[in-house]
Amino acid sequence: MKKIKQISFLLLVTLMLPLLSFAQEDDQVLKARTGKFALTNAKIFTVTNGIIENGTIVINNGIIEAVGANITVPNDAEVIDVKGKEIYPGMIDGGTTLGLAEIGSISESNDFRETGQLTPQMQALTAVNPNSVAIPVTRVSGVTTVWTMPQGGTFPGTAASINLFGYTPDQMFAGSKGIIMNYPSMNSGRRWRRLSDDEMKKRQEKALKQVNDTWDKAELYAKLESAEDLRNYPEIEALVPVVKGDSPIFIEVNSAKDILSAIEWVKGRGYAKVIFTGVAEGWRVAEEIAAAGIPVITGPVQAIPTRQSDNYDAAYANPGVMSKAGVKVALRTMESENVRNLPYHAGFAASFGMGREEALKAITINAAEILGVGDQLGSIEVGKKANIFVATGDPFETATKITDLFIDGYKVPMTSRHIRLYDEFLNRTPSVDKNKKAIDIKK
Amino acid sequence: MKLFRKLSLQLVLLLSFSVITMQSQAQSDPSGDSPVTTTFALKNATVVTQPGNEIAGATIVIKNGLIQSVGKNVQIPADAEEIDASEMYIYAAFIDGMSNAGAKRPENPERPRDLFTPDPPNEYAGITPEKSVIDQLEISSNDFDGMRKAGFGLSHVVPYGRMLPGSGALVLMGSGEHIDEIVLEKDKALFAQWVGAPGAYPGNILGIMAKWRNLYRNAENRKEHVEMYAQNPSGLQRPEKDRVSEAFFPVISQQKPVMFNVDGMLDVRRAMRLQNDLGFPLIVAGVEEAWDLVEDFKNSGTPVFLSLDLPDEPKEIKEDDKTAEVEALEKRRMEFYKKHVEQYGMLANAGINFGFSTAGTRTNNILGNVRKLIENGLSEDQALAALTTNPANILGLSNRLGTLDNGKVANLIVSTDPIFNKDANIKMMFVDGKKFEYEVKAKSTNKDAQPAAEGGDILVGSWTYNLNTPGDPQSGKMVIKMENGSYSGYLTSSDGSPDNTMNNINFRNGELTFDFSIDAGGQSVLIVVEGLITGKTYEAEARVDAFNVSLELTATKDEK
């Protein structure tokens, strides 16, 4: 029985392969272009330096060369007049599986979960499929960079920031990586028997001991690193940059009690770069997170509150509560195919207490800084990478259209399979054949 | 095989019958168990003949299993054993609306090899209304003794099973050689539950509701057909014999009620909804959430047995957890705890003459729980009525049971104090005129009396188990506790799966059996574990009937 299942899966995959590879093709091939561009007459939301009315941006060689109200447009630049439109830095999603997952229910098309508790050396970047159909679907909505994450186990692997354009993972790589650690949870969760506080504490302590043993090993490994015949231990070696403070660790932690415990843990270990992710109940302990000075990537915002007794808008309000308490907040969707909804998650956060300006920062400069690419991305500044988009208005609003998109200085065509299907089927040819009615209701 | 089983059953019946006759004929009584006389006179007691009617210094005469006389100046027959009951309080023995007392859970029906899940055999679907609990009863069961100790002289015992396991019977909590001796009335009510078949139709309440309607409508039609045929078969298609349909006939003619085992508020409403659709006489039993149902009970006149299984009282929260939020949640929890314990008084005051059902309640908690209800607004008279006259009324027994009146069945409680007093101890029980005596030595005796207490220490504690599931063996801890004389426990899983509560833990002569359920996509799948403990190891078989799978489960006791 099982065998039959496997065989049929194989068959399914083989059958799908040609479909998958043809999916991107169309009769009209649209290619991205690079060069020197000047976007003129725009309202520019720099994020870091306020709003420039009627400004110009010059892009050259992948870089923002000039930004301002009184910029001389170079002669050799392709001028794109975007009068009446607004320009924003590309949006950055602080947590996705984009590129690692193609079709949810087909496990053969999902590559974000490796087996084992301790697999920090697993590289998400390796498994990013640059030809995933979801990538163009996402970027035409103005999301230009995402943090793509492995999942499962205590140390699922190494996440990477990727730009949503490129033909190889290296072309897409946005320049930062980070170890993910799922903090042992004290959460009772869905259980048959509710655990008492003490029981949960014991469980967590046990799990934490394992985590600490692992980090102790990493610290020892770091000390012995220069020794010549030190054994090859990729799992532990992957943690060494965290120990040395070179690399950040992204700790996934959600319930209030776990967050408090994780804050203590972080203090105890003393690693230099720590980020909390998830943080679904951050609003319960926002002051404590702020006091610990740990930045946060939270989301999804459009989510059901964690507890039955919670107010209906607890998840909507969570980012705002934390940012008001002084926590540096970035947002994430935790999506793969619908990362395109990032601006709407930000919009809900904005409406429920965060405010529009902070929400915009949360998906641009804050996200860039927390992900370690703040020097290159997240705002419109001279010298930064040209990851920008042009919109007909506020990108948080669903009525707004994205008209132009630049990633790494490439002007990326505004197309995706969703758009092509729209073009093909809005007025389908042939339509219904009126003479040959296959479907008819005899009244 | 089946035939053989039937045969052996008949043999046993035959044998036991001959034992009785032999005794009554020529055998002596070498055990010395039989009483000299079955006529008793309980003298000079405080007798509560029925709720609100107390006679001080009264005497009760019991003869031939009946109450011969009650009162201050009664004649004591010459053959009576006289018992000084001064300072004693005598009540009619309690009547329980629903329990499994004395019934042995039958093995789950085997999953047929080629089970067609949309239409499984009735046995597998749990549709056996033609059956009777009598076939599950065991005269040797300890349950009867447990129930007696809690003051019960009679229980409406219902069968184990799924949606329609069969009929319940009124069983005296007495003793005898054969179960027939203590059955007062069989086929009292058709027993029903919202329990679906594992992995087959009907799988849950959706299918059960529909199945009920189908079964009932067809039974109605068939009844008409059968009656027509009985009157004049000529020219009429012969009605097929259909035991399931026939089991509904007395229900359809309103002679037999359906007893629904329903604990939650919504489950009760659903039983009433079905009743409203189909029109059968309904009794709801095992009800735990009734505070929002007062008007519904009143308007429909549905008889109710409220569960005696009470939630534990919330404990004081730890100081360091006392955030405003936790306090607010605890306040709500307390509010609902209060709803649970206060609903009994509330319903009684609203004129709902409910009885109690003990199913799911540990017998040694029963009196304590009743006292808790009295602390929470139920009057003593209302409590006594719920334990005696109300259930007698609901079950149609008022002419025989429920009060201490001349001519009624001699089911009595003899208590050292007013029965709802904290210090009250049951000194004697009379069931069907038979005397059962108890040593009154407060709590310690109580514990010794628990058969499970001996050797219990072997079981209690933490075990490490391995369950040999295909492909991916499971392991974890099996933690067993002993509380109030009965076991409780749970299984953890090392892969982080939810814990599973161990149910029906039974430990006797080294044999440990229990079961637990796993949530499979909203559907509960039962796993039954049976095996032997030798030293510190447990070797058992875990059966998952729903999937026709049997697995090996081994466990070793953890060192302290």
Place this chain on the structure above:
Amino acid sequence: MKNIILIFTLMVFASVSTVAQTPKGDVLFKGGDVITITNGTLESTDVLVRDGKIARIGKNLKAPRGVEEIDISGKFLMPGIIDAHSHIAGSAINEGTSQVTSEVSMEDVVDPLDVSIYRALAGGVTSIHLMHGSANVIGGQNETMKLRYGTTNPDDLRFEGAPRTIKFALGENPTRGGRSRGIQPQSRMGVENMLRTSFQQALEYKKKWDAYKADKSPRKVAPEYDLRMQTLVDIMAGEVLVHCHSYRADEIYMLMKVFSDFNIPKLTFQHANEAYKVAPELAAFGASASVFADWWAYKLEVYYSTAYNAAILTENGVLTSINSDSGELIRHLFHEAAKTQKYGDLSDDEALALVTLNPAKQLGIDNRVGSIEEGKDADIAIFEGHPLSIYAIPVMTFVDGVKYFDKANDGDDQRLYVSPTSTIEEINIFDRETQHRCMEDAFVMDFNQLFSNQN
């Protein structure tokens, strides 16, 4: 407010036939921008509600004596949102053991205690279509409900007078069930065959009963009664509206052909991610579609989706709604509707009709709800900010003129029943992956899954 509702629930236990005495309100909304759906947006207009119905729409209306006046100037008033596909407020979702279960009905398992009801109200939703699951080719009957939260009586939530509806399902879900049990159907061929066979059997069933009813003999014997077949007979009589879980264009087309052959005129496709591919056929048949705004790629049969589905269908003249199928999405269906302005440039009225009037039509309740018109039920949502704006916040929700949600008085802990024994509340970290998959086939067949902690 809870107390008021409780008082009203102290009523005769209602049967299916008796109309539940649910509370009806009187209120005057002053000075809001009224989005009527059927008659454009009326600026600064008053709406008077009497006895649960919209009595008058106009300017300068005066509150009759005793009628509460609510100033909503600067706010938007729109018809309460209707979710044509929901699984909240049900104690069970799927009788997944059989491939045809037309005899079962969600009306038997309504759970009025589900706090998701309150959360949906907080998103401006006033009515839902509680649907059976999709493991069966012919599933169970659904229940159309009004979100009168606060009662413990399921009968109080029923949308009294709403037509009966039933769930069908095509494609991966029912064939997966067949495969796991080794029975039909295991392919889309088998699905079609099962549909045709079922209807054929129902016709035979009807014939038997018709003959029995016509028989004048006093000694006639009734044929076997079968609620399953009877429901199918009712479907063919047009008494039960079919809502069919479906994704691919070919299966959508197939069902229209089957319905055409059995003369069943009304049909709504649920999810229908590829309905856009056969939009002209849907329009020609008169079938409607209830779709997601943008869900796709969670399984193979939704891989070739487009978020422009709703717009393509609308432009092709197909009656279309947007639904949630999720306890999360249901809280912002106004926002889901707004996405059709990004994907296909629908007008404000077209977009909002997707979550109001259109689902009302699909459920056969548009004579009662779905637009702001005199004589209709006062099922109303009040928004701060235009409901199609991302910054819109629902602030009040009324059913039958009774307020069930008010953001200004949104108390903590809206649970109706609380466990008396739990010390610690369950914490569930939201996982979108479980959202739209959990209800698809709430049935585990693989033994190994029992012990696995994943999915």
